[in-house]
Amino acid sequence: MKLAATGLAVQLGERRLLIDVSLAIAPGELVLVAGRNGSGKSTLLRMLLGAQRADQGQVLLGARALCDWPARERARQVAFVPQQPDCPFDFRARELVAMGRHPHDPGERDAVVIHAAMRAVDADAFADRPVTSLSGGELRRVAVARALATEAPLLLLDEPTSNLDLEHALVLAGLMQRLAREGRGLLVATHDLNLLAPFADRIVLLHDGRVHADGAPVEVLSAANFATVFRVTASGSAGYFPRTFTRREQGI
């Protein structure tokens, strides 16, 4: 099922956060959304999640408007990984992941799905630890596992690699790529273009509230686009990501 936004516009007071933004995400693709700070990435994600209404335009999930979906049915289709997965109470990692089953009626499959989700992000080792004792990277993996536990075919991730060290960021990038290969659709808002571009099928650049470019990484990450959107000069072999990283140890 496809998640598609057409003509989204949002205004906050005098400030126009998004102007006529259209983009779509389908199962099986990993799409990055990038742009300068305040370019409207998080706002766009919240709209695709249905957590915020647009002033203009609409979001369709399949053939139906996203806001017409019953909440739990929608949650079984679109999952979310927040930028700062924080919780004021000291749940165990496994309990946080188990909350991913909320959109489903309780059943025997729950335990299996939760276990599989935790294994997918290599979180078995700290499943029973209270979340306050987890590092930033571990916490992020728990949030991803919770999104996986919903079994939703579409995942929206807000800055999933921020505050992660290089190794954990790579592990997460590899996981996201694998999820896309397995048929899930992932939309990732990120500043980490260097790291994530090699894994992406498509990149959407937001600039001044509009979609400045939308296409394959090599096309989108041109020196011209870098100059316009980020006001920097890019150098390197392919005109983007000056250096690629590969994780030395084989893991997940």
Added chain:
Amino acid sequence: MYMSRSRATRVMLLLAVALIAFFVLHLGVQREAPNFADSLRSLLHAFGLGAANADALHDFVVAQIRLPRALMAVFGGASLGLAGAVMQAAFRNPLAAPDIVGTSAGAALGGAVAIVAGAASQSLLAVPICSLAGALLATWLVFLLAGTGNRFSTTGILLAGVAFNLLLGALTTFVVTTQFGNYAASSDVLFWLMGGLSRSAWPQVAITVVGFLLFSAALLPRLQQLDVLTLGDDSAHSLGVEVVRARTMLLWVAAGLTAATVANTGGIAFVGLIVPHLARLIVGPVHRSLLPTAALLGALVLLLSDLLCRNVPAHWNLPLGVVTSVLGAPYFIVLLRRHRRGEELQ
């Protein structure tokens, strides 16, 4: 201190047994007659088991004074414990509680207005209904003032709570003093502001018990929803919770539980704040275990506090709210310090 579900069940069973034991103790161990043996005889007699006491007054004291008082402690404490746990999840803040955000003070003001306006003598339901209105209004106002967007900072909640508690407390004092002679007024003000179980007759108990059953039944299908709400609005939304509706409904329930108690006991401080924390320490934060544990612990705390009140020398005239405050305030300060450290670390 994390435990499996079966261990949590065992803890709850243990608490339930302790509650029953202290319930019987509360009925029998008080500074005035009847003593423990006579009280037990009266209790059995009240349930149609065994003969009446030689002194009919003993049977009357147990059946009409002590039994309703103990039941009020149990269901009032359970209601406040539940209300606190629900508020902490709904506000996503471990320092939210009915007595901190002003819900209790609103309920107390509503109740006092009903009594002073003479509505209480017209209908038994006047005080609880006015308490409910006061509780809802106060909670709603704090909700509006303390939140920025949909986040409720500790500072926002505490500041709004301080302002409302002072304002509502002052209004309650004013309402009561305008109507009564000084002597009667001072005792009434004290009752509403400090809380107590001395007005617990059977009709009042019935109201608190019905309120507890009604509102806690509304929580039963929402246990997992409470867990999910603690993740934050966007995450909760993404997991299929209609956040605004769910939070409004939960705050209604918390206000209802508070009002059904405070209407009959006045504002009893700190039970709603501290009890959920103790419960979380024992069984963890998952609401399926947390809520029943908080209810049982709330009942135990209030029963034990009242047991203390009933056994200090009579001339101390110790109000129940003083005991819960003396127990709760130091814990609150520790919590606040820990919370501040946590915020600084972030």
